[in-house]
Amino acid sequence: MDRYLLQAPARLLTALLLTFSFSQAAQSQDFSIRTNILWDAVSEPNIGLEFPLSDNWSIGGNAALKSWPRWLAWDWDKENPHIWRNYAIVPEVRYYLEEVYKGVFFGADAIYTHFNVSSVPTPFHMYPVVEESRVQGSYWAGGLFAGYAWWPWQHWRLELEAGAAIGLAAYDRYDCKHCGTKVGEERVPGIVPKLALNVAYNPVARDNRKPRKGSSYVISGTDTITVMSPPVVFTVHLQDVERPESEGDRVAKEDSWVMPIGRYRPLDYLTRPGIDSIQYVRFPVDSWELNTRDASNARVLERLTNAINRIKQDESTDEMLISIVGLASIEGPQERNDTLSLRRAKVVADYLNRETGVSRRFFETIGKGEAWDWFRAQLEAQPDGRERLLDILYNEPDPDRREALIRADSRLYEDVRDNFLADQRNSGYIRIYYGNAPDPVTDEYNKEVIPLLKAKRYSEAVKKFEESPDLKKRALQDAEAANAYGIALYFTALDNKDGEKEKEAIEMIQSAARKGSEAAAENLKGIETYGPARKEFEAWQELMKEEEKL
Numbered sequence: 001m002d003r004y005l006l007q008a009p010a011r012l013l014t015a016l017l018l019t020f021s022f023s024q025a026a027q028s029q030d031f032s033i034r035t036n037i038l039w040d041a042v043s044e045p046n047i048g049l050e051f052p053l054s055d056n057w058s059i060g061g062n063a064a065l066k067s068w069p070r071w072l073a074w075d076w077d078k079e080n081p082h083i084w085r086n087y088a089i090v091p092e093v094r095y096y097l098e099e100v101y102k103g104v105f106f107g108a109d110a111i112y113t114h115f116n117v118s119s120v121p122t123p124f125h126m127y128p129v130v131e132e133s134r135v136q137g138s139y140w141a142g143g144l145f146a147g148y149a150w151w152p153w154q155h156w157r158l159e160l161e162a163g164a165a166i167g168l169a170a171y172d173r174y175d176c177k178h179c180g181t182k183v184g185e186e187r188v189p190g191i192v193p194k195l196a197l198n199v200a201y202n203p204v205a206r207d208n209r210k211p212r213k214g215s216s217y218v219i220s221g222t223d224t225i226t227v228m229s230p231p232v233v234f235t236v237h238l239q240d241v242e243r244p245e246s247e248g249d250r251v252a253k254e255d256s257w258v259m260p261i262g263r264y265r266p267l268d269y270l271t272r273p274g275i276d277s278i279q280y281v282r283f284p285v286d287s288w289e290l291n292t293r294d295a296s297n298a299r300v301l302e303r304l305t306n307a308i309n310r311i312k313q314d315e316s317t318d319e320m321l322i323s324i325v326g327l328a329s330i331e332g333p334q335e336r337n338d339t340l341s342l343r344r345a346k347v348v349a350d351y352l353n354r355e356t357g358v359s360r361r362f363f364e365t366i367g368k369g370e371a372w373d374w375f376r377a378q379l380e381a382q383p384d385g386r387e388r389l390l391d392i393l394y395n396e397p398d399p400d401r402r403e404a405l406i407r408a409d410s411r412l413y414e415d416v417r418d419n420f421l422a423d424q425r426n427s428g429y430i431r432i433y434y435g436n437a438p439d440p441v442t443d444e445y446n447k448e449v450i451p452l453l454k455a456k457r458y459s460e461a462v463k464k465f466e467e468s469p470d471l472k473k474r475a476l477q478d479a480e481a482a483n484a485y486g487i488a489l490y491f492t493a494l495d496n497k498d499g500e501k502e503k504e505a506i507e508m509i510q511s512a513a514r515k516g517s518e519a520a521a522e523n524l525k526g527i528e529t530y531g532p533a534r535k536e537f538e539a540w541q542e543l544m545k546e547e548e549k550l
Contacts, residue, residue, distance in 0.1 A: 141167020
């Protein structure tokens, strides 16, 4: 065991010393080497190294080796019952609240130690097994600690640490300190307190250390040291660019019966007129002749024709569907009315086809037959007094028998004839559906330009604008496009220190904000603080370079 105990930590210490020698030669290396003088005081030589990872985080570790059996290295009295030999390896990570090597810190460590201990008194008899027997084995543990570090001198620091670790000890147990008779193997949990007073040496003096915050610089004066860090870039706000409004979009805002083709649904049920569609033309009894001289019909047909022509002439529209539903009143045989309703739908489609030149393949004509759905919707919307009619509709499924029951009651039939039948003879529920063609400029913004901006590849985005007149043109028309172009131009101008382009970029973002872009308004708030702060930092950078030359 003694040879193993000596060789393993010797290799570790050699590696640590080589690292130290290399780092010592490179004075720019910001590291620290330390020893815990409390361990040294109890004849436990130790060494530790620490390296910064960031502004507040560091990584390091300690190694300790006690290869002689007594408290003092020169005490080799074989009659002395005390034996304490061990080595330990303790990697750790620290977080400093203020900055690395300074102030309050917290940490976590892992412990591995190999030991050969016999007849050693422990505080409060915490480990009676090492007082009564000889034990030889290993201990693995993990722990937490806290401490405080300060700089009394330029190269030297002091650290106070306290903590504890919990782990598992696995060892062989012997009755006497010299005999080789093993009496058992044990595995027990154990808690190890940690207390340290570290003396640390930093090759780089306290006042010569550069802050680790990004690309910060130190400007030295006679009495003060001023530290400056790069400003934090504000969060850039972007929104997808909407495609330009098509003629179909504009017509749909004016007329509820014009809608995007994505809203198309097959007709299952007729709702009350005036709610779902107000466009319908009337026909005489038992006729499908379209009376274009009727004032109401003429007005509806003119609105339909104008809407179709406007949409047709827009190059950004690539789909159109004109849906026309023909209806017949509840009078007469059902089979006859089914045919009549389809003919009424087709005659309206023929008229619109002639007037607009739109191919018949864009028309959908449906013969809905007798308008019982519509009739019921009309009755349900009426005041009280028509319960008898509703009772017939709800309880008699056969259309011809329904009509017979209504005609059998002369008062009911007169009410229906005078107030409802004329409205049922029509081609109604006429809708125009349109589809907008894909817009390559909008796609280029949303699929190429905005991803570049989110990845902070601003100069590449500017290059896209320079190579595409369509992108620039859209930026003059659309608020979100102007915001995207302005952001790309702004950061590229800052990198190139181009004041004119920077001014142009800010004006573009301001214009987008005035047009209603909330993203642009948020970006302007960020620019107000970031721009001046960045210029101030760049001035400090130049001053630092001048000082370094001196």
